[in-house]
Amino acid sequence: MRVEITEPTPSLQRTSGQLIHLEQRRSSLALEDTPVVLEADEVEVFYGSFRAVRGVSMKIHKNQITAFIGPSGCGKTTVLRAFNRMHDVIPGARVGGRVRYRGFDLYAHDVSATEVRRRIGMVFQKPNPFPKSIYDNIAFGPRANGITSKAQLDEIVEKSLRAAALWDEVKDRLRTSALGMSGGQQQRLCIARTIAVEPEVVLMDEPCSALDPIATARIEELMRQLKDQFTIVIVTHNMQQAARVSDRTAFFTVEVDGANDQRCGTLVEYDATAKIFANPSDERTENYITGRFG
Amino acid sequence: MLADAPLEPGALRRQASWRATKSAIMTSLMIAAVIVVAVPLIAVVWSVISRGAGVAASSFPDFFTREIPVVSRRAGPGMGPAILGTLLVTAGATVIAVPLGVLGAVYLHEYGAASRFARIVRFMATVMTGVPSIVMGLFVYLTWTMTFGYSAFGGALALACLMLPVVIGSTEQMLRLVPTTLREAAYALGSTKSRTILTVVLPAALPGIVSGALLAIARAAGETAPLLFAVGAATRYNPDLLHDANTALSVQIFGNATSSFAAAQDRAWGAALTLMIVAFLITFAARVFTARFALKR
């Protein structure tokens, strides 16, 4: 399926720099429809009786980067966490609708949350390495999943650190504490830790928001490299980042129910990134992209 | 206006006024309070060291190894059995109370959260911290000692009951300090809840848990009342945990304090010195732990 790219309108001049870059990339390769890995079907999330998000239906495709954008409080992180059953740890949280991974309902009653999370990993907003050595951080996931042989663990640690572009920097101090690294390094460690269990999908919740621009650029480069092996879904409040990095973008917004002053997040538009930024179908999307609000 | 008038040479100098004087008086009262607090501490420590060191040093190392004279007016050293007794009873209490207390706190913080059972347990643990030690002593007497006789194990049980709520409270506090995001990271990697607790949460909170436990142990080592009813008053070494009466430093101090014989009183001071050194060492270790390893608040 080829994506038509229209002329950038004057109101989109601000992002046109990235769009041209995008256009060059997109026009040379077709956005093939890879198989669907994750599917959301009318998903809604409740905290107690408060509905935080509603009406989310989307398909995440394999080996692509999907970005969730939108103003704060619109539920992007809430939806992301529903994909790997992280809401289970919050008492009173409930997920309605269906979330399917390769066709299997993730919330079926005999499905184990730990098995789900082994296949769908998550990187968090603020780097959260364990107060252990670098080696033990990476080895934690494999050990938790039953791998005990030192040789195997050594191999996994090296492979993951190389994939996260961190190996050369830390190979001589694998046994030192992970807390002694800079913020950017810690986040790359967290990414290495996540891919060490070889998940199929990696969810990233604003992974660069706590980092400086240089560290951010390195992580974005890392994401492009990882795309070949993994499927990535990233929540970001930085539109330019979404435009730079993602293949598809989903725009969420907050709806205020005037009657009882309830705020609820919802999915507005979900399409190829180029289309969202160049020619969004919904007016709310356009307003957000052009900075009229949010 | 104030701003218009020229600034006189001494205008900004501190005024002598009733308000300033009153504040200074209050500050000196506070300093006086500090001195008043320091006085008994120094007095007690001084008495113990001066009188206790005399006995312990003059017959070193006999004081720590010889048995207690059966006839108390006889001069001479010997608190060996009491030292062993204190060690046995305290170690026994620690082995019972610390694992139970840590596990209980793990339940309260990691699993129970707001459930009714957890709230009741937490409430009861607070109630239990206020049980007078003599009540615990009587309880152990009525249940254990009357069935099985005096033994170090009975003493250990009594002390464990006193330590348990304290360990639960301090451990729960430490668990609360572990950031939730660490747990989330572990779950996101496919780790089960029990594994997360054992390999991430407890290791992270360990220094605080250890120092809390050490403080509870230090307090337990000094307890007297429960031991009076559980342990008896032996004068010979008894390394058997489960059978026969035993003794402890605190029990000896209590018994000898009311004696009119100088020799017995001397031994009491020696025992007091030993006990205080033990308690201070444990507390010091606890502080070192907190300072070097604890989670930054």
Added chain:
Amino acid sequence: MRLDLRGPDQLRIPTIVAGLAVLGAGVALTALAAGGPLGVLAWFPILAGLVVAARGTGADRAFRWTAIAAAGIVLLVLGVIALVMIDRASPVLGKMGLAFFTSSRWSAPDAVYGALPFIWGTLYTAAIAVVLSVPISLGVALFITQVAPRWLKKPMVYLIDLLAVVPSVVFGLWGVLVLSHHFGLGRSFLTAGIILGIMITPIITSLAREVIETTPASDKEAALALGCTRWEMITATVLPHSKGGLVGAVMLGLGRAMGETIAAALVIGSALGQITLDPFAPGNSMPAVIANEWGEADDMHKSALIALAVTLFVITIAVNLIATTIVQRSMRRSRGA
């Protein structure tokens, strides 16, 4: 493609049954061997049975149940304490009725037990202790938090904690041999009150310090910026803010003073207890009586002492509960939760 998303959390019934069977066998063995050397061997099947049953339920679930059991032990112990003590106290309460708490005659040979003098002694010495200790504790807490230069704060906190660690029996020893003997203060309500006061000072000071430190710095700075002296700033911001917590801290110290056995027993005088306001009179308190008279008591006497213990328990618990609620509520309010 068949994807198995079910995890290691599944129940394996046969394993559980096998484990429980082995456990049962172990318990039976213990009962049969009863104390002899074989009894020790019985621990192996018991432990093995537990482990197998645990693996059958899944490690995760087993751990959870172990933690629940540990927490439940608190309830179990407290429950048993309450039951046993009340059961043993009932004979004397049956005999004396409410007069146990109201009459003043306590005579073991005549089997007449009136606890009032001891209740009075406990309350009176605790009151003396609190009256002596509160101004000091407050002064020290204020000093540490408001006056002391930064380098002095930590050593001061250490000093206070050291006081808390000195075993109470050592205080008692010092009290009886130094205070009452050497300085001739004798055994009286006052001596006991002084010792108890020294013992509860670190508790009240630590708690008071914590509460005072929650006073928002902005409030204090505002007072100072208006030209208040240090004392005026304290009375205007710190004290009103910490009022509740300070009251709670004092009550907690009161609870400790009432329950303290040994130090009191050594210096209070163990007279048969008079109800008098004279602080220099010798008296008696509940814990001291129990400690001193237990050794040679007959059954009814023991029952009376147990009833005393229960009374002490109830009063101390009540005071502690009130104190904890007050402290918690004031901490919660001041943190703006």
